[in-house]
Amino acid sequence: MENIDFDDAILEPGWEEKIDFPAIENAVNQMIMAFGEDPERDGLKKTPARVARMYAELLAGYRMDSQALINNAIFDVQYDEMVLVRDIEFYSLCEHHMLPFIGRVHVAYIPNGKVLGLSKIPRIVEMFARRLQVQERMTRQIADFLRDLLQPQGLGVVVEAMHLCSMIRGVKKHNARMITSAMHGAFRANLATRQEFLENIARGSTQLHI
Numbered sequence: 001m002e003n004i005d006f007d008d009a010i011l012e013p014g015w016e017e018k019i020d021f022p023a024i025e026n027a028v029n030q031m032i033m034a035f036g037e038d039p040e041r042d043g044l045k046k047t048p049a050r051v052a053r054m055y056a057e058l059l060a061g062y063r064m065d066s067q068a069l070i071n072n073a074i075f076d077v078q079y080d081e082m083v084l085v086r087d088i089e090f091y092s093l094c095e096h097h098m099l100p101f102i103g104r105v106h107v108a109y110i111p112n113g114k115v116l117g118l119s120k121i122p123r124i125v126e127m128f129a130r131r132l133q134v135q136e137r138m139t140r141q142i143a144d145f146l147r148d149l150l151q152p153q154g155l156g157v158v159v160e161a162m163h164l165c166s167m168i169r170g171v172k173k174h175n176a177r178m179i180t181s182a183m184h185g186a187f188r189a190n191l192a193t194r195q196e197f198l199e200n201i202a203r204g205s206t207q208l209h210i
C-alpha cells in the first residue's frame with residue numbers, strides 16, 4: 001500500500017479504518033470497465049488502489065481534528081490593527097465534477113485580545129479545502145470557523161481560484177478566475193476596513209498559475 005504523506009497529528013485517531021478502501025477500489029474498477037477499458041491491463045491494474053489512496057488524501061479534511069489542529073496556538077495579545085495572511089495556496093475538489101479547483105486564500109482579521117499562531121491558518125484552510133466543495137461554501141466555512149475561534153472585531157476571507165471543470169470541459173474558460181469573499185464584523189460594517197484588506201491583497205498580486 002502506498003503511504004499517505006500526511007501529518008497524522010491533525011487527523012482523527014483511527015481515521016484510516018473509517019475509509020472503505022475496497023468500496024472505492026470497486027467503484028473505480030467499475031468505471032474503468034464502463035469506459036470500455038480493460039482493468040486487467042498493466043497500466044490500469046493498480047489504478048483502483050492508487051485512486052482510492054489518492055482520494056483518502058484529497059478528502060482528508062473530513063477527518064481532521066480541529067482541536068488538535070489548533071493545539072493551543074491562541075495567544076492573548078493586545079493588538080488591534082489588521083492581521084493579514086495572504087496567498088495561502090490550496091487544492092480542493094469541486095463537488096459537481098470531482099475535478100480540482102486550485103488557488104489562494106487571503107485571510108485578515110482585527111483581533112479582540114486573541115491572535116492565532118500564523119502556521120495554523122493554512123491548516124484551517126486545508127481542513128476545509130480537502131473535501132468535496134464549492135468555492136463559496138469553503139470561503140464561508142473558513143470565515144465562520146475563524147470568527148467562532150477568535151471572536152475578532154472583524155474578519156475577512158477572500159478566495160481566488162481556477163476550476164479545472166470550467167477550463168477543460170464545457171465552455172472551456174481557460175483563464176477564468178473565480179473570486180469569492182466572506183466578511184464579518186468590522187469588515188462587513190466598515191467600508192474603509194474592507195478596502196484596506198482588498199487593497200492589501202491587490203498590492204503585489206500576481207496572476208494565478210496552475
Ligand SMILES: [Zn+2]
Nearest residue numbers: 094096097165
Ligand atoms: Zn465543477
